[in-house]
Amino acid sequence: MDAAIDILTDARGDSYSPDQAFDELLDTSMRHQVDIGDLAEALADLAEGVDPPDGHRRAREVAGRAWASILH
DSSP, rough: OOHHHHHHHHOOTTTHEEEHHHHHHHHHHHTTTOOHHHHHHHHHHHTOOOOOGGHHHHHHHHHHHHHHHOOO
């Protein structure tokens, strides 16, 4: 979870707090009905360019739609 929060705070800039990043993760997981831990791992995988485990494909799709544009 910490890695995903760091990724979001780095991508969003200095004024974006870890609490805001956590809230964004939580909101996205609830909105798309994806486990927050799976979503956090999927965001970290996406940022590192790693393919997700088979069980996390949905989380990876959600992470890609939500954050791919801010990671590049």
